[in-house]
Amino acid sequence: MSTGPIVSGKDPRFAPTLYAHVGKPDSWKLDYYLAHGGYQTAKAVLTGKQPDEVVEEVKKSGLRGRGGAGFPTGVKWSFMPKDGRQHYLICNADESEPASFKDRYIMEDDPHQLIEGMIIGGYAMAATKGYVYIRGEYKKAYERLVAAIGEARQQGYLGKDLFGSGFDFDLYVHRGAGAYICGEETALMNSLEGLRANPRMKPPFPAQSGLYGKPTTINNVESLASVVHIMQRGADWFAQMGTERSKGMKLYQVSGPARRPGVYELPMGTTFRELIYDWAGGPTEPIKAFIPGGSSTPLLPFSDEYLDLPMDYESLVAAKSSLGTGGVVLIPQSVCIVDAIWNLIRFYAHESCGKCTPCREGVSGWLPQLFEKFERGQATHQDLKTMEDLLDQIEGRSFCPLADAAVWPIRGALRHFREEFVHHIEHGTCAVQSGPRWR
Amino acid sequence: MPKVKVNDRTVEVPPGTSAMDAIFHAGYDVPLFCAERHLSPTGSCRMCLVKAGSPRKGPDGEWIKDESGEIKIFWFPKLMASCTLAVSEGMVIDTLSDEVRHAQSGMVELTLANHPLDCPTCDKGGACDLQDRAYEYGLEQKFYTGPTGEPVYTRYEFSKRHVDKHHPLSEFIILDRERCIHCKRCVRYFEEIPGDQVLDFIERAVHTFIGTADEGLPSNFSGNITDICPVGALLDRVARFRGRNWEFEQTPSVSTEDASGQYVWIDARSGRIERIRARENPELNDIWISDAARFGHEWVDQDRVTTPLVRKGGSLEPASWEEALAAMQKGLEGVPQERVGLLLPGDATIEEGMAAAELAKTLGSGYLDFEGRSAVPASNFPAATFADLLEADYILTIGDPTEELPLSHVWIYKRLRGVKTPPRLNHGTPIADLSIREHTPPDRSLLGAFAPYPTRVMEWAEAKGVFEPGQASALLGAIDALLAGRDAPRVAGVDAGALKQAAQRWRKAKKRVLLLGAEVLNDVEAAQLAEKLAKSQGALVLAMTPAANARGLEAMGVWPSGDKMPRALLAAADNPPQLLLDLAEFKVFHAARLSEVVRQHADVVLPAKTSYEKLGTLLNVENRLLELRPAHVEAGEAEGLIQVIYLFAQALGVKSSLRLVRQARARFTERYKINLDKLEEFGQVWRPRVSLSPRPRQGEGGNLYLRPSMWKSRHLLGETVQRALGTLTLAAHPQTALAEGLDVGATITLQTPWGTQAARLEFDDELPKGWFFLPALGSNPGARVPFKALVPEGGEAR
Amino acid sequence: MGFFDDKQDWLAEVFAQYPEDRRRSALMPLLRRVQQEEGYVSFERMKEIAEIVGTTATEVAGVMSFYSYYQGLPTGKYHIQVCRTLSCKLAGSDELWKTLVERLGILPGEVSEDGRFSLQAVECLGSCHTGPVIQINDEHYIERVTKERLQALLDGLSEDKPLEEVRRTLPGEEETGKHVIELVKGGES
Numbered sequence A: 001m002s003t004g005p006i007v008s009g010k011d012p013r014f015a016p017t018l019y020a021h022v023g024k025p026d027s028w029k030l031d032y033y034l035a036h037g038g039y040q041t042a043k044a045v046l047t048g049k050q051p052d053e054v055v056e057e058v059k060k061s062g063l064r065g066r067g068g069a070g071f072p073t074g075v076k077w078s079f080m081p082k083d084g085r086q087h088y089l090i091c092n093a094d095e096s097e098p099a100s101f102k103d104r105y106i107m108e109d110d111p112h113q114l115i116e117g118m119i120i121g122g123y124a125m126a127a128t129k130g131y132v133y134i135r136g137e138y139k140k141a142y143e144r145l146v147a148a149i150g151e152a153r154q155q156g157y158l159g160k161d162l163f164g165s166g167f168d169f170d171l172y173v174h175r176g177a178g179a180y181i182c183g184e185e186t187a188l189m190n191s192l193e194g195l196r197a198n199p200r201m202k203p204p205f206p207a208q209s210g211l212y213g214k215p216t217t218i219n220n221v222e223s224l225a226s227v228v229h230i231m232q233r234g235a236d237w238f239a240q241m242g243t244e245r246s247k248g249m250k251l252y253q254v255s256g257p258a259r260r261p262g263v264y265e266l267p268m269g270t271t272f273r274e275l276i277y278d279w280a281g282g283p284t285e286p287i288k289a290f291i292p293g294g295s296s297t298p299l300l301p302f303s304d305e306y307l308d309l310p311m312d313y314e315s316l317v318a319a320k321s322s323l324g325t326g327g328v329v330l331i332p333q334s335v336c337i338v339d340a341i342w343n344l345i346r347f348y349a350h351e352s353c354g355k356c357t358p359c360r361e362g363v364s365g366w367l368p369q370l371f372e373k374f375e376r377g378q379a380t381h382q383d384l385k386t387m388e389d390l391l392d393q394i395e396g397r398s399f400c401p402l403a404d405a406a407v408w409p410i411r412g413a414l415r416h417f418r419e420e421f422v423h424h425i426e427h428g429t430c431a432v433q434s435g436p437r438w439r
Numbered sequence B: 001m002p003k004v005k006v007n008d009r010t011v012e013v014p015p016g017t018s019a020m021d022a023i024f025h026a027g028y029d030v031p032l033f034c035a036e037r038h039l040s041p042t043g044s045c046r047m048c049l050v051k052a053g054s055p056r057k058g059p060d061g062e063w064i065k066d067e068s069g070e071i072k073i074f075w076f077p078k079l080m081a082s083c084t085l086a087v088s089e090g091m092v093i094d095t096l097s098d099e100v101r102h103a104q105s106g107m108v109e110l111t112l113a114n115h116p117l118d119c120p121t122c123d124k125g126g127a128c129d130l131q132d133r134a135y136e137y138g139l140e141q142k143f144y145t146g147p148t149g150e151p152v153y154t155r156y157e158f159s160k161r162h163v164d165k166h167h168p169l170s171e172f173i174i175l176d177r178e179r180c181i182h183c184k185r186c187v188r189y190f191e192e193i194p195g196d197q198v199l200d201f202i203e204r205a206v207h208t209f210i211g212t213a214d215e216g217l218p219s220n221f222s223g224n225i226t227d228i229c230p231v232g233a234l235l236d237r238v239a240r241f242r243g244r245n246w247e248f249e250q251t252p253s254v255s256t257e258d259a260s261g262q263y264v265w266i267d268a269r270s271g272r273i274e275r276i277r278a279r280e281n282p283e284l285n286d287i288w289i290s291d292a293a294r295f296g297h298e299w300v301d302q303d304r305v306t307t308p309l310v311r312k313g314g315s316l317e318p319a320s321w322e323e324a325l326a327a328m329q330k331g332l333e334g335v336p337q338e339r340v341g342l343l344l345p346g347d348a349t350i351e352e353g354m355a356a357a358e359l360a361k362t363l364g365s366g367y368l369d370f371e372g373r374s375a376v377p378a379s380n381f382p383a384a385t386f387a388d389l390l391e392a393d394y395i396l397t398i399g400d401p402t403e404e405l406p407l408s409h410v411w412i413y414k415r416l417r418g419v420k421t422p423p424r425l426n427h428g429t430p431i432a433d434l435s436i437r438e439h440t441p442p443d444r445s446l447l448g449a450f451a452p453y454p455t456r457v458m459e460w461a462e463a464k465g466v467f468e469p470g471q472a473s474a475l476l477g478a479i480d481a482l483l484a485g486r487d488a489p490r491v492a493g494v495d496a497g498a499l500k501q502a503a504q505r506w507r508k509a510k511k512r513v514l515l516l517g518a519e520v521l522n523d524v525e526a527a528q529l530a531e532k533l534a535k536s537q538g539a540l541v542l543a544m545t546p547a548a549n550a551r552g553l554e555a556m557g558v559w560p561s562g563d564k565m566p567r568a569l570l571a572a573a574d575n576p577p578q579l580l581l582d583l584a585e586f587k588v589f590h591a592a593r594l595s596e597v598v599r600q601h602a603d604v605v606l607p608a609k610t611s612y613e614k615l616g617t618l619l620n621v622e623n624r625l626l627e628l629r630p631a632h633v634e635a636g637e638a639e640g641l642i643q644v645i646y647l648f649a650q651a652l653g654v655k656s657s658l659r660l661v662r663q664a665r666a667r668f669t670e671r672y673k674i675n676l677d678k679l680e681e682f683g684q685v686w687r688p689r690v691s692l693s694p695r696p697r698q699g700e701g702g703n704l705y706l707r708p709s710m711w712k713s714r715h716l717l718g719e720t721v722q723r724a725l726g727t728l729t730l731a732a733h734p735q736t737a738l739a740e741g742l743d744v745g746a747t748i749t750l751q752t753p754w755g756t757q758a759a760r761l762e763f764d765d766e767l768p769k770g771w772f773f774l775p776a777l778g779s780n781p782g783a784r785v786p787f788k789a790l791v792p793e794g795g796e797a798r
Numbered sequence C: 001m002g003f004f005d006d007k008q009d010w011l012a013e014v015f016a017q018y019p020e021d022r023r024r025s026a027l028m029p030l031l032r033r034v035q036q037e038e039g040y041v042s043f044e045r046m047k048e049i050a051e052i053v054g055t056t057a058t059e060v061a062g063v064m065s066f067y068s069y070y071q072g073l074p075t076g077k078y079h080i081q082v083c084r085t086l087s088c089k090l091a092g093s094d095e096l097w098k099t100l101v102e103r104l105g106i107l108p109g110e111v112s113e114d115g116r117f118s119l120q121a122v123e124c125l126g127s128c129h130t131g132p133v134i135q136i137n138d139e140h141y142i143e144r145v146t147k148e149r150l151q152a153l154l155d156g157l158s159e160d161k162p163l164e165e166v167r168r169t170l171p172g173e174e175e176t177g178k179h180v181i182e183l184v185k186g187g188e189s
């Protein structure tokens, strides 16, 4: 197992990197970070490399955005104009997709890693100002991040003329206040500008006109943290992990009835089976389905066929789902699929921003009413047809992908567990009886 | 220019055009709710989905071809909202396929999901975009079949969202939240056109609703949201429940509420004006009108004079025209002809002005005047057009554009937001202009604003200042000095830095526009300095006189010359100066309603047509000829001024050659080679040569400043306007008021040379000390007059 | 007196984060500060904030009502936010919610008679592996809320002990606070 690409966390060549220090005492402090080689990479980059070289290196690594969409990070960076205007780098730390909680521990336990990543990113794109948009509920992460920024600023790692390179970079943290849509990059910018967080029209894309109308790039926490290691150990090191088009390591999350639910850093291409059984300790009760990549990704049956899928972008697309943010949720046999999906639909209904018709009236208005009808046992076959029609009318028609994100879980459920919906229609109740789950 | 293929037709449109506009330009239709001319496209209703694709170029720079050698079209993976999609060379757009129609019908269905079906009681019925589209798409049986295959027209069987159905946003506008389809037009409108952030979405998701947390809506441009609301969610409260859309006779005309000549539709029913709406004029008012132009019509059918009246034994009695003529002959007997005066309303037409000037000349009378005349003729200044404001790289306002020339407020804000003149397409103004962007902050460096009190446009100005009433000449003198490189004398209240900044920007600018208010136009010295500023530096001017047709009347020679006060008077104005009324022995009024002044002073009253009922021509502030057209209003024997002048001449025993508008127009054509019957669609610029000398106004002096206001006293006769404006406010710096023994909130009766007025005292510490400010209500904006304040009990406060 | 009158230094610090002509960006931090200290944002405060950042009360209301954290009505001293999204639901948050509603005798939007408690069901808090999760006010999460831990929590709060102290001394808090990384190692051994 020591040649070829690394596609298992058990490969001896693999060691946790992004999470190497998570959970260590005082890991969030500057002294700790410095003792473990902190800010050396930024220094080397700022004093030894041209911005373009950084962009090239990141491109070469094959890093794809970890915020869910998987867009190649280096390519995104190369969209930034070279125009001498104020540029911004925004770190998307909104992390509001149900089943995702990976970015949180980077900020709580290793905030300097993120800061260093942002310095490098800022340098690569001539962005002298950065914002971390952090979801409002992450109090601890916020406090640690702000403290870390303070420390870094004090040491001259932020501010003017970093490492004598002549490059200025400063960083601020802006807290959200409970709105999932703020994770969408243009809504995030509106929120940062003090406007209602409705998504903006694209084009213009953020790289042309983003925050305050200036060229802006938005990256996920994990993406930016990964950059530190790519620049430290090289694109080739990064690219040796993972599959053909999904490179590097990734933070996977497991929640639901597993023995050790949590975050696991593994190479891209690791199988669900390895994640769930070998790392998360396996389920604590019989499982019938799992959500592979966060609440918006269509669920898959908990069967050998799907458990053996490698966790990379392409394999999941082939399985008619998506890798998303890598948040796996185990759904036990004793829980009704209609009930579980209804929970997610309620989430999307609650989080719709209300800007466009299909999302406001469809996702937020009509779908919940249909689901309620199923829950009350009053749904008919016609309702199921209506629901499917409605999904057709919503999907691909909304202003931003939030509405699609609400459609997909239902699609997955109907694809694999249609009989549970039919059971609701024919028997007026759930196909399974769930006992109390609270301990 | 990109070539775009819409279904089977290929059209060329300017780069940056939206797919939606390309579709309309090609003569096809696409449904829409949220897109609206002059507002930023948002793509939120998703109604305008189309299928679109474009060719791509290969690495060799050639179009990529398909197997059959045709240029290959790469279709977008999803349907696209055509309002937010920019065209590109070779783009192909399909609006007719089943896929597209199906998606659009889905959006209609979703839009209707929570929309009440109360069309029978909705004012918008018959003119509702949603109703039309529901009718068009509602019969898509294919997708709406019941269990046994029978057509089903709705499958939305849940109870609709129930929210506030009668939510007054202001006295003028009522909101039905259930009907709102969240197109956001109204919100974008307020933010982008008048620049007020007073309306917004509240809450989110399906609970989102329109609301305001400020006190009502500012009533300058609020009414436009009732025009652009695609459904019946926002309604004009003056017009509510006064008729169905198909019952109105709609007359295209022009508003005479101010000197801009906004294009309006007058909707009348059974001889009564029920509603006024904006009429599009892309060169003038786009699709917007001021609230005064929209809501200020209620007085028209109140207290209407419908027959001639003659004073008999102290009271005015109905009479025939013959009797009126006889009474006039009798009253005018013995009055020397040169002592007969003519006072016109500020909105008298060019045709009427021509007749009046002819008569005055025949009589040899020097008292030929019009209401709202400024001391210095507006014609002295090189006129700017509103469109010039979009080109300007510096705008300097001395006065209060928002109140004095409401439209200029809108154009100034357009300029500051960087809006460009849109192209004209086959269907007119682009519906989704992609160059307009939401949340664009105004560029303050383009505007300097000075006035004797804080004005709305000052909020957008980098250089600004409040000077004392009467100090406009000091201000202009200081600017003049700065421009000449001299040290400027201090202007009390104005920050020297701000003045310097304004002068600097002015000097650097290539295209300058100067807006002058009553404060300058009525101060001969200030006006002359302003004229110098404009002429020596090459600036264009919007002279904001309160008279709708000041330039037209001046061009016809309606301007006083002698110093003798008339002994007999034909007064067609609302509020003639008190002195004039006191000195004239015999007074004929041409009036539409029996105001207090008329009741008190008239010897003979002749029933007048209002400007809503006349045919005639105006020359607006930009020197644009505009045509007034008569709406059908039931007004008894009311006659136009031209006929009345003819009769008045007859009573004087002289001959007038103009008895009909037609005759005046013929004379105009003869003189100026312009046919007023065939003006261009959006009005026609005409630059008459006028040379008149300044005529200072009388009765100045005192510390009550009559602040310009969009609203006129006649508007207050309307119930709604009355409620909206409430009691007038008398504003003063707290120190000034307290020194006079007046405290905040006190209700005061004011005696001024312009009549008696009730007002409530309010403090405003941004006002210059030593002055009181009262809305002029049309009588004499910018005048500084003495006043007496009486507290309600009749006790004298000072 | 205005809420921010004596917080000028703090205001200056907040504004320094954003470009000078973009004071409006401070809207959310200002709303948060009021919410934190007063438990809700009154209309008066909206107007004050509007004035400070240079906009209208309408805009402030529009922004404020968009987010679930800001409250338009007064909340209790302890505003308990219960996550109800899928992973927490699978860990029993429905029952936890019902228990709270019954025990405190209040519904969302209400404040308990003693002024101590108010309740809000919220969406995913980003701690799906340690459900059910609750957050009180703007403080650190309380994770893995078992019946036993809930009891101890409510007991502690009813005695008005400082929130952080109560949280730290909840039964099993030490285990709960441990990181999965450590747990993994524990699992391996």
Ligand SMILES: Cc1cc2nc3c(=O)[nH]c(=O)nc-3n(C[C@H](O)[C@H](O)[C@H](O)COP(=O)(O)O)c2cc1C
Pocket: A064, A065, A066, A067, A068, A069, A070, A071, A073, A076, A092, A093, A094, A095, A096, A097, A180, A181, A182, A183, A184, A185, A186, A218, A219, A220, A221, A223, A224, A400, A401, A402, A405
């Ligand atoms: C509704 C919605 C919610 C999103 N939420 C998040 C989020 O919480 N965190 C995140 O990093 N990206 C989120 N995204 C994706 C971002 O829009 C954006 O693609 C991402 O931050 C880019 O960073 P990356 O290229 O590093 O992935 C969301 C997207 C949508 C449409």
Ligand code: SF4
Pocket: B179, B180, B181, B182, B183, B184, B185, B186, B187, B210, B228, B229, B230, B231, B233, B234
């Ligand atoms: S009130 Fe009318 S204009 Fe305003 S958002 Fe609703 S539907 Fe649109």
Ligand code: FES
Pocket: B031, B032, B033, B034, B035, B042, B043, B044, B045, B046, B047, B048, B049, B081, B082, B083, B084
């Ligand atoms: S999305 Fe509303 S008109 Fe295009």
